[in-house]
Amino acid sequence: MSWIIGISALALMALIAGLILGFAAIRFRVESDPIVEQIDSILPQTQCGQCGYPGCRPYAEAIANGDELNKCPPGGQATIDKLADLLGREAKPLDAAHGEEDIKKVAIIREDECIGCTKCIQACPVDAILGATKQMHTVIADECTGCDLCVEPCPVDCIDMVPVEPKPERWKWQLEQIPIVEMNHLAELGQTQANGSNEAETTKQQQVNG
Amino acid sequence: MSFYIASSPHNHQRRTTATLMNIVLLAMIPGFIAQLYFFGWGVLFQLGVAIAVACACEALCLMARDRSAMMGLRDNTAIVTAALLAVSIPPLAPWWVIVIGTLFSIGVVKHLFGGVGQNIFNPAMAGYVLLLISFPVQMTAWLPPASLASNVPSFLDSLHLFLFQYTSEGYSVEQMRRIDTGTLLDAVVMATPLDHIKTQLSQGLTLGEATQHQQFTGIAGMGWQWVNAGYLLGGLVLLQQRVIQWHIPGAFLGALAVCAIIGSVFAPDYLPGLNIHLFSGATMLAAFFIATDPVSAATSNRGKLIYAALIGVLVYLIRSFGGYPDAVAFAVLLANLCVPVIDQYTRPTTYGYQREER
């Protein structure tokens, strides 16, 4: 008799616990984006294809299906770390086979050399190049992701990838990178003021070098 | 000629860590002199050895951690730790006790946790607790105040005792601790007032009977009350110099006082009163010099109040109901453990926010 009581007591407890768990699962459900969305939102969206997939979204899907995390050079180590954190996987160093982390660049078309072939327009993954057949093309710099994909198709090699120019309002307070201007001319400054523009030139030069 | 690029602010309050530590050391002088006067030269030896060992240990640790030893030593924090430990242990404790304590304080509690500013425990108190539980005999061998002692060791005797535990004539520390009772030859071995009360109470005596003893002249026991008064004076200097804020000493002494008053209202015969609690043991040293260690204390003002009040209550509880006569070290370490929680819950409300969500 006692074993019946034992079993039914256990069954009852299991039932109650199950109900509680079931209730909690519904009541306290944590809404979360599907994992692909989350991965995609971490990727830099340059759509450059250096990972070997045609865009960031496909790579996000591939990661969700178990591909390596370290194939995204534009995102660099920061992106790898974030992905590793999200997925609970090990953060590996960037896979050099897919390219190296580089400073941010933007494409510029040398406009007088452009022959208006539209090949770069077709190559741009984010439609950031404007132009039409036989018309000069130009890059919408703000929309350019610096993916490099337009450089190769250009038949006249008129697209340059140039580093994004630093803007004062987006400057990150790297005081130690400010070039120091010698002011030896201060003594004779009373006579000439013309040094001004020269000095500006030197400053810029140093900045580019530094 | 070239330009100097610097970030704002371009002017600074010229008060470095080293300056602050120097003020702390200077403020310890009144209490230290009282201790020297009542307990003899041993205190000085403890201090000297502690400082030497602390500096050496600090330098070695810094070098082992690839830091500049000179830069690290310059902030004087190691000296303060050494001084606090030195004045906490019995003056004639053997030299190796203070050496072990200091090594532990600096090497383990401070540098293994990451050096200045990273230690979660007060190094001096952690060192003290290590010594207390490792060497209970040596660590409770306090001398009687000089005016009561049957033998007051001379400078050389003290040095001899400190180094070899015997005077040059062959007296042991035990013998030095005897009190000149006048009539009885087999004199009582001295204990600190708090120790004495604890022992007597545990033997079934009432507080009144326990404090009949001749060392309880004045308000809280001969010698000790003056040492405490000395540290109180130094503490007031620190407050005046704005090296410390009132929050920690205030809350600590306040909590201890409230507990003591409540205790003596409910059990006047068994629980020591306000005078004993405030002016005996390490109360004032703790209030102004130990609990105020910024590294291991809570950060915000409210947090500091809670932190110090916690120490006060713990000190009272351990003194009254625990196994040890004094409890500052344990109380401080326990409160150190609570600091992260206290900090978490006492964040000040940032400008422009209503009472914020956590």
Next chain:
Amino acid sequence: MAIEITATSRLWNFPGGVQPDERKSPANLQPIQRFPLAPMLYIPLRQHAGAAGELCVAVGDYVLKGQPLTIPGVDNGLPVHASTSGTIKAITEHPLNHPSGLSGLTVHLQPDDQDAPYPHQPIADIHAISQREVLQHLQQMGIAGLGGAGFPTARKVAGARNIDALIINGIECEPYIVADDRLMREHAAKILRGCELLQQLTSAKSVIFAIEDNKPEAINAVATAIAETSSTTIANIILRVIPTKYPSGGEKQLIQILTGKQVPANGLPADIGILMQNVATAYAVAHAIDVGEPLLERVVTLTGEALHHPGTAWAPLGTPVEYLLQQSGFQPSKHQRVIIGGPMMGYTIANLQVPVTKTTNCILAPTASELTPADAEMACIRCGACEQACPASLLPQQLYWHAKAQDYDALKQHHIVDCIECGICAYVCPSQIPLVQYYRQAKAEIREQAIEHQKAEIARQRFEARQLRLEREKEERLEKHRRAAEARKAAQAARAAEAPTSPSAADTKPSAGKGTNAAVQAALARAKAKKAAQEQPDSSASIGPSAAVQAAIERAKAKKAAQAAAPEQAEPVADKGPSAAVQAAIERAKAKKAAQANAESSQSAEPAPENNTQSDKQDAIAAAVARAKARKAEREQAKGNTESQNNAAENERKGKQN
């Protein structure tokens, strides 16, 4: 909730704060000076918080004093004006008055020392026109907040509704700075006139004039001016004297002192019925409305022990800092610091050619003994001094740990964005940790991440839109093919029905002049040719001869000719800067369009007059075509050998450059 403040109502306190050495004297002892004009003024196009306007002058133009150099762009920015009359010598990159030392587009104006004025546009009665028009006038006059960040005043006033109290900030709490002090002493009446105008613009119920108690002369001057002003012009104006404490001049802190209220986080003072303006701004408003002259100069404090004659001066905007220092007897030392602003919040500059802008209230040249540079940073001892002193009740220590660990989420949680960068934490730090620098870097990084994230989001949307479009186009193409096939079938069926005697019904190839449906076949052929032309837009195409390709070639020729004939004035400015280049590009594009229109209408590639030919243009085109040919050839011959190809292209380019 209305804010009611009387002359005797309670003053509140804000947490923290410090009292550094004032050192306002001796700079505040001398009246505001006026130096001769600098030999060259550098007027940056962007001097306020917001985007720069569009240039409306060109190099070589003669401009009058007060003539606008830019017109505000789409975002309602502020124009900049010529601070004096003279000739524009250049419009180029010049070091900006900014902590970064970066350069920006700047108008180089050489004064002619005539100060010939541009016609003034005073407003006689602001009630005669709408508030919007007055604000537009203020915008045209380039009025920005002269106290701090340089926020456009018109926009600040426009954004403020239901204002209870207009606070006029004459606190100037930072050590050394005395520009507002001197202005209040010497021009209290005009400042009050500005207050009156601002009150009328905002319909504020009361005006509170706040001055720190370390400026007794300024307090006297303002009190006298208030007494002299009839109470009908300014309703409820109250002068409040505030105890000296840094940073009580901060907008949020001053509001807390005066009202006991806090501006909600991420909110504006207007949310609690307050608008604050600096005394210098009030002065500028009065000047812009009563005199009708734009903001052309401001009072600048020139101080520090490296100067022989410290004082204040009216500096035309654009005056190089070097010139002002020199006029004050600058004796630089070996590692001289030149600080724009005060010692607490100012920034050092790396180049003395930077100009005075609308927000430059102080140029400080201290000696090393006067303001000792910070020692090496030592370990934090968690002393909590920073937290005790923080006026925003932040946890500077925690912020410091998190900033060091670059834990930006934790920093956001600790409200790093509410840090006002007043510098107190670093000022009191016994370990000499440059805390504010850490916060600024972290804030910049957080801002950058936000921008990057936003950009990534936009990029994703654009990518997805493009994918959709490609998908759609592909489907449309398929659909078109399907329909064409159907149409063909239908046509065949019809043909079969019409001419059952036709030789082969299955033969779809059109054969001209055969059968009765020759016309239909001709039409089909035309359509095909057209389609081929559409699908093959490349001019370097190798596709067979068709009318369309012929036309393309003709167009290309026309283009070349048109480019050769491009207006000459576009060329000299092409290398002067981005906006000049854009203009040139626009002109080029226009020329091209015109040429194409010509070509299409006349159907003949009539070469443009040869005497205008610019050889470099043609060279460029020729080089491009040559390069393309070379590349194609190389591709065919040495496929895969990209190395040599790049080299060839590189050499070509070099050759062209030479």
